Amino acid sequence: MTAAQNKENFRRFLTEAANGGNLAVIDELFDPEVRYYVVGSTEPMSGFDGVKGVVSGFRVAFPDLHVTIEEVIAEGDTVAARVTARGTNTGELMGATPSGRRAEWAVNHYSHFKDGKLVEDRVNFDQLGFLQQLGMMPTGK
Numbered sequence: 001m002t003a004a005q006n007k008e009n010f011r012r013f014l015t016e017a018a019n020g021g022n023l024a025v026i027d028e029l030f031d032p033e034v035r036y037y038v039v040g041s042t043e044p045m046s047g048f049d050g051v052k053g054v055v056s057g058f059r060v061a062f063p064d065l066h067v068t069i070e071e072v073i074a075e076g077d078t079v080a081a082r083v084t085a086r087g088t089n090t091g092e093l094m095g096a097t098p099s100g101r102r103a104e105w106a107v108n109h110y111s112h113f114k115d116g117k118l119v120e121d122r123v124n125f126d127q128l129g130f131l132q133q134l135g136m137m138p139t140g141k
Contacts, residue, residue, distance in 0.1 A: 001116035003074035009118065010079045010111055011069060018067045018085075021059055023052045031117040039124045051121075061098070062087025067107075081109040085125075089134050096136055103133040 001009075009029050016025040026048055035044040036051045045054055059065055065087040072081045086104045105125050112120040131137040 001077075001113065003076055003079075005116060006077065006079050006111075006113040007072050007074035009113070009116060010072060010074075010081060010109070013118065014067050014069060014081075014083065017055050018058070018065065023055060026051050026055070029118055031114065031119040034118055035120045037120075037122045040127050057093075058085075058087075060091040061089055061093035062103075063090055064088050077113045079109070079111040079113065081111070083107045083109070093134070093136075096134075099134045099136065101134050103130060105130045105133070 012025060013029050016022040030048060030051060032047060034048070034051060035046055036054060037044040038054060045051060062085075065085065068084045068086070070082045070084055072079060074080075083106070084104060085107055086102070088102045089099045091098055107123060107125040110122045110124075111118055128137060132139045
């Protein structure tokens with residue numbers, strides 16, 4: 001697969017799974033042994049179910065979740081992306097009662113592909129700022 005094809009597959013993941021709720025696309029675009037690292041987790045989520053769990057968890061917590069792709073860069077088998085996620089917390093998040101607050105957070109993905117399948121994704125975002133927007137952490141003011 002070319003860098004352009006990997007880039008398109010990454011876009012499809014965010015558009016179809018994160019925005020559209022089509023978790024079946026993960027089976028198509030990801031390697032069965034994918035390792036999905038989210039900042040703050042001690043271990044990566046593994047396999048289709050791990051990725052689906054992360055996506056569905058955010059979609060439950062933020063039913064109106066929308067991810068905007070700001071920038072995607074691809075070289076060889078590596079894709080780096082900067083996205084903005086937005087949503088209203090009306091569902092349970094990490095065991096916490098919904099806050100009803102709207103949040104917006106920047107997310108960075110650093111992804112590796114093999115034979116056109118996503119084999120590793122490292123996801124980083126400002127967890128403190130995210131939780132502060134939801135009223136789950138003090139703002140220091």
